Amino acid sequence: MKAWLSLLGLILLSSTSLALNKQEQKWVEAVRTTYGERAAKRVIAWRGVLDQYRGMSEKEQLDAVNQFFNQLYFTNDIDLWGKKDYWATPLEFLGAAGGDCEDFTIAKYFSLLELGVSDKKLRLIYVKAIELNQFHMVLAYYAKPSAQPLILDNLIYDIKPASRRQDLLPIYSFNGKNLWLMKEKGSGKLAGKSSRLSLWNDLRSREQTLKLNKPIINYDE
Numbered sequence: 001m002k003a004w005l006s007l008l009g010l011i012l013l014s015s016t017s018l019a020l021n022k023q024e025q026k027w028v029e030a031v032r033t034t035y036g037e038r039a040a041k042r043v044i045a046w047r048g049v050l051d052q053y054r055g056m057s058e059k060e061q062l063d064a065v066n067q068f069f070n071q072l073y074f075t076n077d078i079d080l081w082g083k084k085d086y087w088a089t090p091l092e093f094l095g096a097a098g099g100d101c102e103d104f105t106i107a108k109y110f111s112l113l114e115l116g117v118s119d120k121k122l123r124l125i126y127v128k129a130i131e132l133n134q135f136h137m138v139l140a141y142y143a144k145p146s147a148q149p150l151i152l153d154n155l156i157y158d159i160k161p162a163s164r165r166q167d168l169l170p171i172y173s174f175n176g177k178n179l180w181l182m183k184e185k186g187s188g189k190l191a192g193k194s195s196r197l198s199l200w201n202d203l204r205s206r207e208q209t210l211k212l213n214k215p216i217i218n219y220d221e
Contacts, residue, residue: 020047027091028208034212035095038220042094050114062141065111066152066159073098073152073219080215087203092212097219104154105137106203113176117141123173125182129155131167138168174180174200 013139020028020206024047032040046068053064075079075098077086090107093099105124111117121142129136140149140162170182172191180197194200208215 002102011207020044030212031091031095034214035218036220039095039097042097043091046094046111050111053115058141058143060118061112061115062150062152062159065108065115067157069093069104069107069111069160070157072156074104075102075217076100080217082215082216083194085199087199089203089207089212090207091210092215095212096215098217101137101154104153105139108139108152109175110207112139112141119176120145123149123175123180124152125173126171128169128171129167130169135171136168140173186204 024043028040028053031043048142049064049068049106049134051063056064072093077083077100080086080099081088087106088096088099088103090110095105095109109122110122112122123140123142125138125140127136127138136155139152141152142149146164151165151168152159152161153165153168170188173180173182173188173196174197177194179191181191181196205211
């Protein structure tokens, strides 16, 4: 039996099997108002994934969250939001039913934090995808500070150690607190606070105020 349920399966189960708390109900209603009923069901499905995997091992949580979000569509910011670069909140990502690599990574990051994974173990890493010859973002998980990180990526479904991702060249990384300049697969050199990143600050502001923007493309229409 697989350790995760498909997005479709969770949507079918969500309407009858999951009791949402007041905050979750607020999120669902906000997404329903902005994006529609199918989008609201995706949020309920997301809450179901997190509810199912609370208390499980971190490895199981990594797998479940990675597989869940990798079922959504990939599209460019300019096509979806009408902006060259836009970092969507998890609710915006689920509402639109898709996004680019930053949106996949951010949604996984916040989901794992909510499941209890320490922010110290997680890094959002900006890389160059060598084979694609383009910039890209992935999520890294460090079981210990000195451990080789595991890479969660929307380009592939399998979570692999960094040493097996020779196709990625790290540039910089950050988490909720700090920013690092990266060299190859090492932990990097501390370069200050993650608040130096304007797109990150804008994302956190929208995430905290529940401001939901409407995309140009709606995959439910």
